[in-house]
Amino acid sequence: MAAVPGSLRCLVRLLLMASFVLLQALSAHAITRHYKFNVIMRNVTRLCSTKPILTVNGKFPGPTLYAREDDNVLVKVVNHVTHNVTIHWHGVRQIRTGWSDGPAYITQCPIQPGTSFLYNFTVTGQRGTLLWHAHINWLRATVHGAIVILPKLGVPYPFPTPHKEVVVVLGEWWKADTEVVINQAMQQGVGPNVSDSHTINGHPGPLSDCASSQDGFKLNVENGKTYMLRIINAALNDDLFFKIAGHKFTVVEVDAVYTKPFKTATLLITPGQTTNVLLTADRTAGRYLLSVSPFMDAPVQVDNKTGTATLHYANTISATAPLTLIKPPPQNATTIVSKFVESLRSLNSEEYPANVPLTVDHSLVFTVGVGVNPCAKCINATRLVGTINNVTFIMPSTPILQAHYYNIPGVFTDDFPATPPHKFNYTGSGPKNLQTMKGTRVYRLPYNASVQVVLQDTGIISPESHPIHLHGFNFFVVGNGVGNYNPKTSPSTFNLIDPIERNTIGVPTGGWAAIRFRADNPGVWFMHCHFEVHTSWGLKMVFVVDNGKRPDETLIPPPKDLPQC
Incomplete structure (x- = not known):
């Protein structure tokens, strides 16, 4: 091959560098992401019973919506059921786009059966975990899912990059139709019946009354690797504790806002809140129980069932290996809640400042x-x-x-x-x-x-x-x-x-x-x-x-x- 003259080599190098810079600029530019949500009825089996529930695209929990910071998001919601529906993008600020916020009769009329609506919004200056859910009556009991907003391309997390990210949606399950539950309570003027179970990614788990038919969610890990759990409380009426036997969490984000990292064995997440944690798989082998249970420190009735799942190490010989159990916190564990809440601080770095209003109008x-x-x-x-x-x-x-x-x-x-x-x-x-x-x-x-x-x-x-x-x-x-x-x-x-x-x-x-x-x-x-x-x-x-x-x-x-x- 003939030698390339030095001046030509410089020109080629400059062109390559310019092309690389252009590709970086294009890849970092915000894009429009398109989704279609079909609201349909689907039969789902939980707690040894099968009932039809409202779902999005046939999934419970619904599909995870992925975007990057500053992306424009278009979601066409098509109503194929007999209920009026709306969707709220919980925590998305909706800068000047309140028409897409979703609460029925506050920002929009409901999407009536057989019709559709295109939600159009930009996730301006936000990154992290949020959720979407129905915002009319009690339909969000089953019509909900995760929103994952990734940082802009090339922008790292302000903490060590995890080996893998996992969405964990906490919820409640009723054997009865939730619309019937609340309508009866409203007619009678009293409190409604509480749920029959708590769930992790839609399942009550291996320790439920239906353990033989519902193994539940399984979190597979490898020893020595760190995972980020994006945890969402999609429950209707319960503050929830979340724990994993034999492991601790490092909290790095709540409600799509980075926090000063801190370690804890127990998370408290109220309905609508999200919490991102780093979990290091620091055991050699085995199966470990995940638990979700209610917090209520007042004389108010709540569903006292504990939802469960399993963390399973890759080098564990058998799926029937002994399961390390965990004792959930007492239902009225106010001290644990206070310690967790007091540990939460904004990162308040140069890149992610805490712009607190210092004066009040x-x-x-x-x-x-x-x-x-x-x-x-x-x-x-x-x-x-x-x-x-x-x-x-x-x-x-x-x-x-x-x-x-x-x-x-x-x-x-x-x-x-x-x-x-x-x-x-x-x-x-x-x-x-x-x-x-x-x-x-x-x-x-x-x-x-x-x-x-x-x-x-x-x-x-x-x-x-x-x-x-x-x-x-x-x-x-x-x-x-x-x-x-x-x-x-x-x-x-x-x-x-x-x-x-x-x-x-x-x-x-x-x-x-x-x-x-x-x-x-x-x-x-x-x-x-x-x-x-x-x-x-x-x-x-x-x-x-x-x-x-x-x-x-x-x-x-x-x-x-x-x-x-």
């Missing part, structure tokens, strides 16, 4: 709990209701986002109280009058306002933890405590340096949590308890964030195929 105090209203046709002539600041939210028949965008009168009022209308010992025995106000009330915020919300649990019926989820925003949990929030002394305990950033927070039983966020996303944003029973009872409210002055601070127009009521 709107300082709000919201009491959250359960009350009692009269109901002539109900058992005991009373109805259990959910309440925020003594308001039981009434769902409108016209979506609030449409009413806001088109200035439709009579759908809502913007007089949601900024503080409790009645002052009392919130964590004590409660006031004599347990009745709440009803209304479709919203709290209006100007664009880019800094907001602090103190979420105060109440003991009107019984003090109870409440997983509060805010749509459209992440928030910083700057403080929490036991008892009543004291506006004079409690702020002195706030962490304004590296508080954890989340989209769902468990308000402690008989206590309070303070969150801060910046209202930099115009639109209509739901805030509600992620215990589905409490949402059904009215423990919910809405923030309306006005447009800013610039085009990029303005809600985009509605899509042409937006469902009609």
Whole structure:
């Protein structure tokens, strides 16, 4: 082969380098990812019984949606069942795209049987694990799945790269139709029946009553390798503990936000929350039990069944090798929960800073709990209701986002109280009058306002933890405590340096949590308890964030195929 002149070699090298840089730029550029969700009925066997359930693409849990940071995502949802449906992309901020957020009658009319809707959103500045689920009635019991948002190409994790990543979805299973369960409870004015089992990736596991026919989920590992578990609590009504016998976790992310790593043997995940952990397979062989069990430190009935699965080392001789068991935490293990929550801190690095609002434009105090209203046709002539600041939210028949965008009168009022209308010992025995106000009330915020919300649990019926989820925003949990929030002394305990950033927070039983966020996303944003029973009872409210002055601070127009009521 003839020699190549030096000048030509330089030119070829420059062209190759330019091509490589161009390929890198193209590969790192955000793309549009297309998905199709067919909502169908499917027969599924769990707990020795077979029943038809709503599923997406015939899967339970549903398919995992994969994207990269800043990708545009298009999901066409086609309704093939007799129920109205919507899909909520839990934790996706939906910057200016509230039309795709999903809560029925808040941002959209439901997708009616035989019709479809194209959800169109961009995962702006987010990476990590989130979830999607139905957001109407109790359909999210089976209509749910994972969202995995990978970092941009070439951007590493801020922790050692795992050998493999595994999605783990925790849930609940009812033998009965969940729509029948909640409808009967609403008619009677009482609490609904609890679930019959907890599940791991859709199975109650090898220790269930149906162990012979349901081996359950199996996590295969190799000795010496590290795995990242992307764990999601998709349960309707239970805070959940998660453990693996003989192993510890390193927590590296919650709610798609990187954390300062810390080790723990027990995870606490409330409904709607996600937690990413590193698990090192540091045993030589064997089978080890995974367990999911409820946390409830109040006199409230929950499903006390423990869901299980197995971790199986590759060099274990037989699938029937002895199984190392584990004892789940006590159901009321408040100390374990407090230690876990207090260990959570934002990474707060140069690349991933914790931009906590240091000043507050709107300082709000919201009491959250359960009350009692009269109901002539109900058992005991009373109805259990959910309440925020003594308001039981009434769902409108016209979506609030449409009413806001088109200035439709009579759908809502913007007089949601900024503080409790009645002052009392919130964590004590409660006031004599347990009745709440009803209304479709919203709290209006100007664009880019800094907001602090103190979420105060109440003991009107019984003090109870409440997983509060805010749509459209992440928030910083700057403080929490036991008892009543004291506006004079409690702020002195706030962490304004590296508080954890989340989209769902468990308000402690008989206590309070303070969150801060910046209202930099115009639109209509739901805030509600992620215990589905409490949402059904009215423990919910809405923030309306006005447009800013610039085009990029303005809600985009509605899509042409937006469902009609």
